[in-house]
Amino acid sequence: MASKRGALIVLEGVDRAGKTTQCKKLVQALQQSGRPAEMMRFPDRSTTIGQLISAYLEKKSDLEDHTVHLLFSANRWELVPIMKKKLDQGITLVVDRYAFSGAAFTSAKPGFCLDWCKRPDVGLPKPDLVMFLQLNPAEAALRGQFGNERYETSAFQKSVQERFEQLMKDPSVNWKVIDASQNVEEVHADIRTHSLNAINETQNMPLGELWK
Numbered sequence: 001m002a003s004k005r006g007a008l009i010v011l012e013g014v015d016r017a018g019k020t021t022q023c024k025k026l027v028q029a030l031q032q033s034g035r036p037a038e039m040m041r042f043p044d045r046s047t048t049i050g051q052l053i054s055a056y057l058e059k060k061s062d063l064e065d066h067t068v069h070l071l072f073s074a075n076r077w078e079l080v081p082i083m084k085k086k087l088d089q090g091i092t093l094v095v096d097r098y099a100f101s102g103a104a105f106t107s108a109k110p111g112f113c114l115d116w117c118k119r120p121d122v123g124l125p126k127p128d129l130v131m132f133l134q135l136n137p138a139e140a141a142l143r144g145q146f147g148n149e150r151y152e153t154s155a156f157q158k159s160v161q162e163r164f165e166q167l168m169k170d171p172s173v174n175w176k177v178i179d180a181s182q183n184v185e186e187v188h189a190d191i192r193t194h195s196l197n198a199i200n201e202t203q204n205m206p207l208g209e210l211w212k
């Protein structure tokens with residue numbers, strides 16, 4: 001019997017929806033039930049490209065908008081070999097942000113269209129499941145202030161949300177919308193259910209190519 005591959009699972013959502021907390025909880029739950037799983041996040045600030053992105057987000061440097069968009073994409077492509085290797089080894093990857101954040105954030109800037117923004121990520125490993133943690137701005141505000149990084153303003157986040165809504169209309173991607181206004185355990189239960197289904201459904205299927 002051929003060995004089963006891991007699933008590529010992505011969490012997306014606006015600021016303060018709880019993506020990082022939920023990624024960690026999912027990895028823990030999968031591991032505890034005997035399923036190999038690891039967390040990744042984009043941008044991965046540990047690489048040389050990731051450090052350029054991090055300085056930009058922290059407003060320690062300025063980068064031209066197209067340039068930083070391509071760096072975000074390059075930061076994903078540089079990790080593709082390792083992602084494929086892990087998935088082949090049967091490890092499920094739980095990823096905090098992916099190409100959808102890439103397209104949503106840049107296309108929320110003036111002068112950018114969604115189509116151009118998606119191009120550099122065409123052909124990346126296609127997630128088996130993308131969960132969008134939905135939280136309205138009023139509820140997000142109750143969870144505290146924005147941070148000081150670039151993009152952390154309510155006007156920009158509103159445009160980002162609209163771009164995500166556009167992206168979610170694409171039926172070629174397995175989107176699931178999660179109500180992130182529930183408590184942490186309820187959100188986790190929804191995410192775990194969708195994830196277990198995706199793991200079971202895709203383990204004997206080849207990995208797809210995104211937006212292709």
Ligand code: 2DT
Pocket residue numbers: 042043057072073097098099101102103105106151
């Ligand atoms: P966090 O590290 O807090 O998630 O913030 N972003 C992310 C982009 O503009 N393009 C991308 O491709 C990705 C993955 C979203 C990272 C910030 O960077 C934005 C918020």
